[in-house]
Amino acid sequence: MNDTLVTVVGNVATQVEYRDTATGGMARFRIAVTPRRWDRQREVWADGRTSFYTVLAWRTLAANMAGSVSVGDPLLVHGRLRVREEERDASRDFAGDPSADTREVALRRRTFVDIEAVAVGHDLARGTSAFRRVVRSAPNVTERQSQEPPGAGNPLAAGEWPGNPVMDAEGSPAPSAVAERMAVPPF
Numbered sequence: 001m002n003d004t005l006v007t008v009v010g011n012v013a014t015q016v017e018y019r020d021t022a023t024g025g026m027a028r029f030r031i032a033v034t035p036r037r038w039d040r041q042r043e044v045w046a047d048g049r050t051s052f053y054t055v056l057a058w059r060t061l062a063a064n065m066a067g068s069v070s071v072g073d074p075l076l077v078h079g080r081l082r083v084r085e086e087e088r089d090a091s092r093d094f095a096g097d098p099s100a101d102t103r104e105v106a107l108r109r110r111t112f113v114d115i116e117a118v119a120v121g122h123d124l125a126r127g128t129s130a131f132r133r134v135v136r137s138a139p140n141v142t143e144r145q146s147q148e149p150p151g152a153g154n155p156l157a158a159g160e161w162p163g164n165p166v167m168d169a170e171g172s173p174a175p176s177a178v179a180e181r182m183a184v185p186p187f
Helices: 059-068 090-094 141-147 175-182
Strands: 005-012 017-021 024-033 036-039 044-047 051-058 074-089 107-122
Touching (some): 051 074
Antiparallel strands (some): 017 024, 024 051, 036 044, 074 107
8 A cells, every 4th residue: 555654743632523323433633743844043933834634533543533632632643644635616705795796607626635544642741641452341241251262271251351350359440451451461
């Protein structure tokens, strides 16, 4: 594949729009990216021209973005760059203007730049963030039985499904189970 991968650093410009689709969740928002350059003559940092990108995400990333990203947050977005052009009837732009001649139909071409996100995260150079791992619920009993391979010694038969660590008496993940899955010693 010859996808163009980009990483942009900027601020969230619009609220995250989230909706469920047949293939999973979908989220989108706009990010404002403003380059800063050192002005040698004035000896100060100067802002360049701001570019806006529409960020799209699917499934788990979309759901996590909807719960974690707010307007104004500094973010890093990594993903596939998509450039698309659309033609639009320009006479709609002059519908309320009595001086405009709306009898003439003109097409106006617009270019949009989207990023199909692979990874999104807060810019820790500009603040702190608290990460919380998403714990998925275990499949129901009929799904478990259909997914279990036959035979003894099956680790999945003990209720240790991928993504669901063994819980302690208070319903929290047992530290030893989490550390074992992460291949690091427990705290």
